[in-house]
Amino acid sequence: MEKKSKPTFYVTTPIYYVNDVPHIGHAYTTIIADALARFQKLAGKDVFFLTGTDEHGQKIEKAAAEKGMNPRQLADSVVGRAQDLWKALNISYDFFIRTTMDFHERGVQVLFKKLLDQGDIYKGEYRGWYCVSDENFLADDVPADGEGGKACPDCGKKATVVCEETYFFRLSAYQGRLLDHYAAHPEFVRPPSRMNEVSSFVRGGLKDLSITRTTVKWGVPVPGDPAHTIYVWFDALHNYVTGIGYDWNMSLFEKFWPATVHLVGKDILRFHAVYWPAFLMASGFPLPRTVFGHGWWLKDDTKMSKSRGNVLDPQAILATFGPDPLRYFLLREIPVGQDGNFSHEGFLHRVNSDLANDLGNLVQRTLTMIRNYFGGGITDPGAESDKDRKLRTDFDALKTRVFELYDSYFLNRALEEVWTYINDVNKYLAEEQPWILARDPTRKPRLARVLQQAAAAIRGVSYLVFPVMPGSAEKIWGYLGEGKKPSEVLYAEVNFEDFGPGRKTAEPQPLFPRVALKDFLGEEAPPASPPPAARPEPKKEERQMGIVTFEEFKRMDLRVAHILKAERVPGATKLLKLEVDIGTEKRQMVAGIAETYAPEDLLGKKLIVIVNLKPAVIRGIESQAMLLAAVVDDKAVIPFFDREVATGAVVK
Ligand code: MSP
Numbered sequence: 146m147e148k149k150s151k152p153t154f155y156v157t158t159p160i161y162y163v164n165d166v167p168h169i170g171h172a173y174t175t176i177i178a179d180a181l182a183r184f185q186k187l188a189g190k191d192v193f194f195l196t197g198t199d200e201h202g203q204k205i206e207k208a209a210a211e212k213g214m215n216p217r218q219l220a221d222s223v224v225g226r227a228q229d230l231w232k233a234l235n236i237s238y239d240f241f242i243r244t245t246m247d248f249h250e251r252g253v254q255v256l257f258k259k260l261l262d263q264g265d266i267y268k269g270e271y272r273g274w275y276c277v278s279d280e281n282f283l284a285d286d287v288p289a290d291g292e293g294g295k296a297c298p299d300c301g302k303k304a305t306v307v308c309e310e311t312y313f314f315r316l317s318a319y320q321g322r323l324l325d326h327y328a329a330h331p332e333f334v335r336p337p338s339r340m341n342e343v344s345s346f347v348r349g350g351l352k353d354l355s356i357t358r359t360t361v362k363w364g365v366p367v368p369g370d371p372a373h374t375i376y377v378w379f380d381a382l383h384n385y386v387t388g389i390g391y392d393w394n395m396s397l398f399e400k401f402w403p404a405t406v407h408l409v410g411k412d413i414l415r416f417h418a419v420y421w422p423a424f425l426m427a428s429g430f431p432l433p434r435t436v437f438g439h440g441w442w443l444k445d446d447t448k449m450s451k452s453r454g455n456v457l458d459p460q461a462i463l464a465t466f467g468p469d470p471l472r473y474f475l476l477r478e479i480p481v482g483q484d485g486n487f488s489h490e491g492f493l494h495r496v497n498s499d500l501a502n503d504l505g506n507l508v509q510r511t512l513t514m515i516r517n518y519f520g521g522g523i524t525d526p527g528a529e530s531d532k533d534r535k536l537r538t539d540f541d542a543l544k545t546r547v548f549e550l551y552d553s554y555f556l557n558r559a560l561e562e563v564w565t566y567i568n569d570v571n572k573y574l575a576e577e578q579p580w581i582l583a584r585d586p587t588r589k590p591r592l593a594r595v596l597q598q599a600a601a602a603i604r605g606v607s608y609l610v611f612p613v614m615p616g617s618a619e620k621i622w623g624y625l626g627e628g629k630k631p632s633e634v635l636y637a638e639v640n641f642e643d644f645g646p647g648r649k650t651a652e653p654q655p656l657f658p659r660v661a662l663k664d665f666l667g668e669e670a671p672p673a674s675p676p677p678a679a680r681p682e683p684k685k686e687e688r689q690m691g692i693v694t695f696e697e698f699k700r701m702d703l704r705v706a707h708i709l710k711a712e713r714v715p716g717a718t719k720l721l722k723l724e725v726d727i728g729t730e731k732r733q734m735v736a737g738i739a740e741t742y743a744p745e746d747l748l749g750k751k752l753i754v755i756v757n758l759k760p761a762v763i764r765g766i767e768s769q770a771m772l773l774a775a776v777v778d779d780k781a782v783i784p785f786f787d788r789e790v791a792t793g794a795v796v797k
Contacts, residue, residue, distance in 0.1 A: 154181075157385050157406075159413060161197075165208075178238075202361065220245060244365075253365050253387070256383060265315050282307075307355075310373075323347050330434075356376040383424075409439070418438075440483040471492075539566060566606060608622075703773075706752060714735060720763065721747070
């Protein structure tokens with residue numbers, strides 16, 4: 146292999162079926178990949194980011210027939226719209242592969258033939274059940290339904306009987322090698338819980354896999370036996386090698402293979418963590434470092450999918466907000482391995498609170514003051530105070546932590562850390578009160594220093610959020626008078642000090658639109674519950690008790706939280722400030738419990754908190770959750786648990 150000058154980072158998304166245009170669930174994977182690719186470029190790696198479309202197979206053949214098209218026409222029409230969507234989301238892929246491209250089909254045939262010649266593929270007969278929607282053979286132990294048919298255990302759709310001559314891949318021969326690989330490389334499947342699933346599946350025994358069909362015409366022909374087409378998953382998985390040049394640009398292939406990370410939804414993990422490495426072992430290729438199985442976006446608690454009819458079209462949101470709010474929301478809201486429920490309220494809350502208020506306002510206020518008080522260019526800043534120094538050194542520490550978090554796929558935690566710092570900058574301005582300093586000409590050097598520190602912090606945080614919100618970060622750097630774009634500066638080279646005196650800043654435009662919930666819901670979403678007129682009039686006793694509907698109750702997100710820190714709030718006899726772990730993240734909260742509990746009574750205890758209440762600021766501290774407590778003689782008594790419960794467990 147060629148000697149590598151820079152370390153490489155090769156990231157892939159699944160290739161999407163062309164039966165319809167991608168929805169928010171698909172956009173999610175692509176956005177994760179884009180953020181990782183952008184980050185690794187900043188980190189100095191040579192990056193390749195591959196995405197594309199999966200165009201062969203029975204599912205596409207069937208969808209095209211239903212639309213009165215041939216499969217090629219269907220694929221062509223969907224591909225253009227998918228590419229438009231990636232453009233609207235500011236996705237920076239290096240190559241978009243379509244499995245109908247000549248070089249891909251050839252590469253698949255070359256590898257098929259190699260495995261056939263060496264005996265890893267052999268001819269036989271397949272009898273069994275097949276799910277067209279998932280393009281998957283059912284396991285033998287899937288029970289029959291009452292009418293003698295079988296339903297796919299994954300998607301629930303009716304399976305069809307297949308009985309035909311087929312070529313098999315000798316998957317059973319790879320069981321031991323796969324298990325050895327999992328044991329030696331625990332990072333091969335992430336998160337770790339998914340590794341357990343995969344290895345227990347393989348330990349349960351592997352049967353040889355049928356990898357050709359005679360009844361499906363829309364596929365890559367088997368070399369030398371064109372009555373057979375190659376199974377769509379064998380075809381599709383090989384996009385990861387043909388897309389970087391296998392068999393047509395071997396130096397590119399050798400530079401980037403093996404992949405650093407294949408991002409896939411948890412539903413297709415088995416194909417990537419069992420079949421794919423077995424195919425690669427058979428071909429003699431090294432295995433990818435990691436297959437990351439991410440969670441699903443749900444709508445109303447079920448997986449968003451076309452067949453369930455609950456998909457959200459990202460284009461509608463993009464038209465109002467542009468790409469960055471959606472990118473931010475999807476990556477901030479959940480850790481990459483977990484499921485998340487998409488709600489319009491949740492989306493808007495994040496946009497208005499984190500983006501418009503915390504970041505957007507900070508940029509707007511700071512730059513407006515620099516214009517008003519210094520004509521856009523700061524001069525003669527006074528000496529650095531302790532608080533100024535803290536803002537600077539905190540940024541250095543933040544930069545290191547955020548690097549580690551991005552590098553290990555904890556994107557939501559990276560954003561969380563950045564926002565804690567953004568709030569510190571907001572607090573710094575609230576305490577330093579530059580608008581008061583501006584009234585006193587003798588304090589001009591101090592005013593200059595305060596605004597310079599704030600602008601330096603803004604420059605730093607916008608760099609750190611660049612992988613997730615590239616457009617906004619570029620705009621902010623432009624307003625700050627930077628000659629370069631964030632993408633042109635390496636991570637190691639970004640310093641707080643780089644925003645020095647003498648820069649000419651520009652007039653900022655609002656970065657994030659403020660949209661009222663009613664306007665947003667009116668445009669975007671069907672009402673979550675029937676409109677008021679359609680609801681039965683509540684009974685009198687319901688009205689008296691302030692009865693809420695189950696739907697209303699369900700909107701509350703109650704969870705088990707673990708108390709990590711507790712301290713008194715200075716000058717407030719009733720208040721304690723707590724730091725709690727809610728399973729997915731840490732939150733700080735302020736609670737009126739100091740008359741009943743000393744801080745040390747609470748450490749390590751678990752309690753119930755509401756986590757989706759709008760944050761409130763109490764005594765200058767943002768309270769980001771609320772605990773439940775009984776009020777006894779005017780004092781709060783917390784209901785603790787009588788047995789061990791997991792942190793983050795949902796309470797309902
Ligand atoms: N064509 C195959 C992949 C072949 S890769 C060699 C396929 N395509 S797909 O279009 O059905 O799905 C592509 C990806 O989108 C999968 O990883 C799937 O998990 C993901 N998602 C589909 N709906 C999703 C959500 N609602 N939420 C998150 N991801 C989801 O499978």
